[in-house]
Amino acid sequence: MRAIMIREPGGPENLEWTEVPDPVPGPGEVLLDVAASAVNRADLLQRQGHYPPPPGASEILGLECSGTIAELGEGVTGWQVGDEVCALLAGGGYAEKVAVPAVQLLPVPGEVKLLAAAGLPEVACTVWSNVVMHAGLGEGDVLLVHGGAGGIGTHAIQVGKALGATVAVTAGTGDRLERCRQLGADIVINYREQDFVAELRKEAGGADVILDNMGAKYLGKNVDALATGGRLVVIGMQGGVKGELNIGKLLTKRASIAATGLRGRPVEEKGEIVAAVREQLWPLVERGSVRPVIDQVVSLGKAADAHRRLEEGGVFGKVLLAVS
Ligand SMILES: NC(=O)c1ccc[n+]([C@@H]2O[C@H](COP(=O)([O-])OP(=O)(O)OC[C@H]3O[C@@H](n4cnc5c(N)ncnc54)[C@H](OP(=O)(O)O)[C@@H]3O)[C@@H](O)[C@H]2O)c1
Numbered sequence: 160m161r162a163i164m165i166r167e168p169g170g171p172e173n174l175e176w177t178e179v180p181d182p183v184p185g186p187g188e189v190l191l192d193v194a195a196s197a198v199n200r201a202d203l204l205q206r207q208g209h210y211p212p213p214p215g216a217s218e219i220l221g222l223e224c225s226g227t228i229a230e231l232g233e234g235v236t237g238w239q240v241g242d243e244v245c246a247l248l249a250g251g252g253y254a255e256k257v258a259v260p261a262v263q264l265l266p267v268p269g270e271v272k273l274l275a276a277a278g279l280p281e282v283a284c285t286v287w288s289n290v291v292m293h294a295g296l297g298e299g300d301v302l303l304v305h306g307g308a309g310g311i312g313t314h315a316i317q318v319g320k321a322l323g324a325t326v327a328v329t330a331g332t333g334d335r336l337e338r339c340r341q342l343g344a345d346i347v348i349n350y351r352e353q354d355f356v357a358e359l360r361k362e363a364g365g366a367d368v369i370l371d372n373m374g375a376k377y378l379g380k381n382v383d384a385l386a387t388g389g390r391l392v393v394i395g396m397q398g399g400v401k402g403e404l405n406i407g408k409l410l411t412k413r414a415s416i417a418a419t420g421l422r423g424r425p426v427e428e429k430g431e432i433v434a435a436v437r438e439q440l441w442p443l444v445e446r447g448s449v450r451p452v453i454d455q456v457v458s459l460g461k462a463a464d465a466h467r468r469l470e471e472g473g474v475f476g477k478v479l480l481a482v483s
Contacts, residue, residue, distance in 0.1 A: 162254035168208025171463035184232035191226035195277035196252035221252020262430030269445035278477035282314035298323030300367035308335035375402030452476030
């Protein structure tokens with residue numbers, strides 16, 4: 160098969176579309192003919208040599224894909240050759256074929272096209288596991304989503320609204336804020352020009368749940384933005400890894416902070432998340448309350464262009480990589 164390989168750690172020019180051996184599905188796995196993959200911010204770090212795959216995972220980039228089942232490994236039940244699916248991957252998505260544990264498969268939901276489904280597994284599993292399974296977002300809660308215009312953010316807005324929350328977002332320009340509003344965001348905050356803590360307090364009091372991509376840079380401000388009993392979930396470190404925490408403020412608010420990563424979790428845990436997504440989030444996608452948000456489709460052989468696009472900024476939603 161052909162796949163995108165990293166010639167050496169560095170810039171997008173080091174991504175090479177080349178022949179590699181086909182993957183072989185092990186017990187409990189299926190082989191997919193990939194229709195499309197999608198770019199994640201973690202892929203940029205992996206390309207630069209800063210985010211190696213977890214033990215046992217493919218060296219090939221790509222944390223999600225859509226495609227058709229070509230072969231069932233030993234012991235796989237509940238799926239057939241020819242089924243159209245999308246999949247959460249630990250790696251290997253930037254390729255014509257990928258082997259994936261069957262528990263990480265999801266059916267292509269409702270009216271969603273096979274190609275577009277490639278951009279759903281990573282955002283769906285990340286948002287659902289953090290905002291709902293961990294932080295317990297409920298109807299009437301206030302959800303603050305940092306980076307509302309990104310892949311994760313555009314999905315989190317829709318999930319928050321579908322669950323009956325008031326959704327506030329931060330984004331970098333007025334145009335992006337307006338597009339977040341069109342997706343359902345109730346409160347939009349320009350992080351370049353406005354103080355998100357003051358804006359959130361003015362508009363909604365405080366946040367019951369915060370989904371944070373910034374890490375250290377926003378740690379103190381996020382604690383200030385939490386409501387009593389609020390839950391801060393950190394999933395990104397775009398603003399660094401070491402911050403200062405005022406435990407007194409956390410204690411007074413009886414608030415909590417968690418940080419989670421999806422990729423390194425054992426297959427069983429990913430399977431539990433995928434099962435919850437299928438049971439509870441997929442019905443929202445099937446009835447159109449939550450849709451894939453696609454900025455651009457690039458052919459997989461030109462993955463370097465897609466990486467440049469994400470690095471330049473200004474992507475709204477996801478950039479997909481189509482195989483054909
Ligand atoms: N832990 C996990 O399991 C997990 C899983 C998936 C993703 N992630 C992480 O989640 C984050 C978002 O992923 P993604 O796929 O949505 O990436 P993305 O599409 O590249 O979006 C990144 C977003 O960061 C925003 N941003 C930049 N500076 C900001 C600031 N100072 N304040 C608020 N927002 C700011 C950008 O907003 P503008 O473009 O509007 O400036 C952009 O929308 C990344 O850090 C990614 O690594 C973690």
